[in-house]
Amino acid sequence: DIQMTQSPSSLSASVGDRVTITCRASQSISSHLNWYQQKAGKAPKLLIYAASSLQSGVPSRFSGSGSGTDFTLTISSLQPEDFATYYCQHSYTTPITFGQGTRLEIK
C-alpha cells in the first residue's frame, strides 16, 4: 500500500494568514493526489484534484502543487470558514489511502 504522510498534524493560525500543509507519498504517484476539507460532523469536501486543479466552486485562495512524492496545499489568506481538518488522498492505484489529516485551528 502507498502510505500518505501529512505534516503538520495540527496547526494554529489566524484569519488572514497564509498556511501550507504538506503531504508525502511513500512512492511516486505522479499527480494522482487530491485534497479534502472536512468540518466537524460533515462529509469531506473535494478541494483540489490531480494535485493542482481547483474543484468547481472552491475559492481561489486554495491551491495545490507538487508531483511525484511531495505535495502541498496552500490557503493564501485564511477565512473563518477554513478552520477544519484537511486530508490528502492518492488515487494512483488501489488501495486508495488518505493522509492522517491536518487539523487547522484558530490561534
Add this chain to the structure above:
Amino acid sequence: QVQLQESGPGLVKPSQTLSLTCTVSGGSISSGSFYWSWIRQPAGKGLEWIGRIYTSGSTNYNPSLKSRVTISLDTSKNQFSLKLSSVTAADTAVYYCARDLRYSYGDYYYYGMDVWGQGTTVTVSS
C-alpha cells in the same frame, strides 16, 4: 445535481453482517466515468477507503477488508450497496458513500471523490 444518501441499520451485533445502501439521485448510476465508493471513519480518526464499484460492475476492495466486503450495483433502483461480514467493534464508524469522478486531461485521467453522502453511523455492539 447528483446527491447521495446512505441508509441502513445503525446497530449491528458482533459477528453479523453490516449492510448499507447508497441511493443516488439527480443522475444515473450506470452512465458516465464513475466509480462508486465506500469510505469509513471511526470516531475521532481518519478516513479509510473500503472499496469501489465501476459503472460496469467491476470492483476493487481494500486488501485489509477484502475477505469480508462485497460492493454491488442495483441499476434498477439507482443504488449501490456495501456488505461487511463478521463485524467486530473495530468496524464501528461513520460510513460514507461517494462518487469517484474521472477527470480527463488529454491522454491522462485522474479520479477525485466529488460528491459524498452525509454519512451514517454504524455501531457494532451486542
